[in-house]
Amino acid sequence: MEKKAIVVGAGLVGSLWAVLLAKRGYTVDVYEMRDDPRKAGFLGGRSINLAMSTRGWKALEKAGIKEKIREVAIPMRGRLMHDEAGELSFQPYGKEGQAIYSVSRGGLNIELIRIAGQYKKLQFHFSKKCLGVDLRAGTAHFEDTHTGERISAEASLIFGADGAFSAVRRSLMKLPRFNYSQQYLEYGYKELHLPALPDGSHAIDKNALHIWPRGQFMMIALPNVDGSFTGTLFLPFDGPANSFEQLQTDEQVEAFFRENFPDSIPLIPGLLDDFRTNPTSALATIRCLPWCYEDKVLLIGDASHAIVPFYGQGMNSGFEDCSILDELMETHRDNWPKIIEIFNQDRPKDTNAIADLALRNFVEMRDQVADPRFLLRKEIEAYLNEKYPEDFLPLYSQVTFSHIPYSQALAEGFAQDRLFDRILAIEGIEKNWRVNPEVDEVFRQWMREREGMG
């Protein structure tokens, strides 16, 4: 069999996947709608920084650029919450030494394209907008975004890594019995720039993900290597109060920030300009099934499972697609009918789970992190994890610091909710839990019940 593939999309997932295919000896042609970011500079469609965690690192390691990216990634060891009075509270993400990493989307994408460009049999075709795929023939059609010229390309394998608005998926949608769902949040987001101090250093703690949780809305900020932070305001589009609809004038924006995020105002000198200039973007969850057409066409990344950003797992889950496929290539050699069958069968339950977890984490970030009971639960989780490392790994750690399938983590999360319903119901728990033997008793009872069920 000719080892030849087309990858539609040279975003994070597409360019990483092209590298992994090239490493296994495939001739790869990658078609990307945007101009070459190595020349044009990066013009992303989405937020400018990302939180890389364990699943993402694994795929970068496979691609051979883990160390290089690690050098410019900024570890964030936990959440740093800012209350209305500017008071801070910290909640670690994992154990000592564990962190998620703030990474520049543009920088990472360019690095992936550079590494891919080193493979002789891998070729990029930029400024080529995909018009669709002729599934049966295995032909993809493109239009040059500058000249309007139309070209077609053929391969026995076509990968759609062309994101949430995938043109390849649009072709699959014409198949009978194609399942599809796009669900938007009532919330939009707007990016805001928090510049570096004059000496180039970070104005606030750079080793944390900053959150201003306000119940029904929130702002967050992630560190960049140049000393700046990228802030993102998440707010309902519409509504009589605290909505983008209500923030039309400079005065309204200023009053809203003074009331809700006073300590951020000195950090965002260009607030009013940013607010006027930057778009208010929407947030969607996209699911579909099947992800494939026979053994010819396969969707990966956002093209088949776009999720909301609140668990920091969008890129990580897309990269995990690549790792899993790479391992299936290892196991089944180039038996693509088998590889695609297994992937289409096994993977969607996990991406559905992370889609659900991401929606659920929005409530956690904007609301629960400001709740002392929630922070208490996190402390007790850390305690149980330390004392019973074999038996208890908090949900957040399963998702972020492990390769446990997302669907298994989600199921475990529900079980852990039941455990903490009981632990947090112990009288006086907030005062004395470190010395209260009941915590361990409830935990061991929960363990016994689970073993009984298993």
Next chain:
Amino acid sequence: MEKKAIVVGAGLVGSLWAVLLAKRGYTVDVYEMRDDPRKAGFLGGRSINLAMSTRGWKALEKAGIKEKIREVAIPMRGRLMHDEAGELSFQPYGKEGQAIYSVSRGGLNIELIRIAGQYKKLQFHFSKKCLGVDLRAGTAHFEDTHTGERISAEASLIFGADGAFSAVRRSLMKLPRFNYSQQYLEYGYKELHLPALPDGSHAIDKNALHIWPRGQFMMIALPNVDGSFTGTLFLPFDGPANSFEQLQTDEQVEAFFRENFPDSIPLIPGLLDDFRTNPTSALATIRCLPWCYEDKVLLIGDASHAIVPFYGQGMNSGFEDCSILDELMETHRDNWPKIIEIFNQDRPKDTNAIADLALRNFVEMRDQVADPRFLLRKEIEAYLNEKYPEDFLPLYSQVTFSHIPYSQALAEGFAQDRLFDRILAIEGIEKNWRVNPEVDEVFRQWMREREGMG
């Protein structure tokens, strides 16, 4: 305000809705892709008979053709189950005198078009395929299916009643933040013809909906006025056994029927021809939101909420859309911004509920109706309904024989499940429930708990 409306689609919901608009003095233009069924004969896109129940009758009454349709409708008082040995068991749908009615889709549609045609200000335009709607301008575009001629029509109100594959909805889908979902069952269906006896009478009991429940699949049959029945086989598309995939040859079809539906074989003399000739069709649930564009465009019926057929509520829920809108017109006069806002706000929760109920009823029909415990529950439901008519109305009756909002019925259904978990757990319940005071005790306890919660 000019009282002018366009209705896209002259199916059941479109033509009924056109009648109700015309009755309130609107000038109505109805555009339909198919040819005029009054001349061409009816060529339906879906199954040829329907189960009319309370919600549907109400809308027909508003349109003034309830009596006329009632005369040719066949009451089905319950389910008549056929087991593998051809043994029958009957389970009534409701109380004495209650029934759902088998109605011919084609006959009903033609009757609605006839009644609509009597309104001077209502005009039908057949053989006009909708190409889309320019939402802002309020213009709908059509192509004549015979001449290819393109025409446009304008109105301040455009209703999309153009079914599950709605072209009007396709135009709404281009709006930002449009929520959409299409989910297919793994099951297909195929219609089969059970002819009348030589004397024109029905070969099996005509006053029942016949079910051959076989766990993972089933066949059903509904009576027609000409003495025939329309049978429908519901079977997985794919799979190693009992799937359409496995029924490729005449021999396979015959063997499958001999094994699973032996008593039906003499009833379907054209089985092998029907099986080869009739299509195997898919079953989808379609949901979207919003259903409207501003106060200009509104989707109704299958265009906004297509459901699987297992509760017999597809047409009934579409007709209920019309009744509700008619009542909103009554209350809010011609204040369409208000009418559309309320309808788009309140109605989707009910159509989502009937979508869920319809999916759930498939399991009931193909599997549970063959279970003695299920039939026992139905008997006890009837007993409780008779003894406590104010306090207990079975879920099926709420959906079928009442105007209780579907979402309320669904919630009530979950509560009733909890009640029957307890009743059916009573020891020896199957033997002595008619004289066992525990049934009433459990019921009254359940009522008390619900009142406490209320």
